[in-house]
C-alpha cells in the first residue's frame with residue numbers, strides 16, 4: 001500500500017472556526033476521516049503543526065520512505081526558505097496545496113518559496129484540493 005502523509009501548517013488546526021468565508025466550516029479532522037474512507041487502497045496519515053521546525057522535522061522523518069506528501073504549509077509557503085530547502089533535501093515528492101485560491105488574494109500570497117521544489121500545486125478548490133493532490137499520487 002502506498003503511504004501518503006498530509007501535513008498542515010500554522011492556523012490550520014482552526015479549520016471550521018477560522019475565517020469560515022475563506023476556509024469553510026468543516027473541521028480538518030472530520031474531512032480527513034472522509035478522505036480515509038474514500039482512499040481505502042492507500043495508507044493515509046495526518047500531521048499538523050504551527051511550528052516551522054516541527055514541519056521540517058516531519059518532512060525529514062517521512063521524506064525517504066513515504067510515497068507522497070501533501071503539504072499545506074499555510075503562511076510559511078510565503079516566507080520559509082527553510083521548508084523550501086527541506087523539500088529539496090528529501091526524496092519523497094511533495095504536492096503543495098491551498099484551500100483558497102492564493103492568486104485571487106493579497107499579493108503577498110502570490111509568492112511561494114516552495115513552488116520550485118514541489119511536484120505541483122493545487123490551489124483554490126476548498127478542502128477538495130487535498131483530495132486532488134492525493135489522487136495525483138495514485
Ligand code: DQA
Nearest residue numbers: 072074075097098099100109
Ligand atoms: C492557505 C493560504 C495561505 O496564504 C494562508 O496563509 C493559509 C492557508 C490556504 O490553504 O488557502 O493559512 O495555505
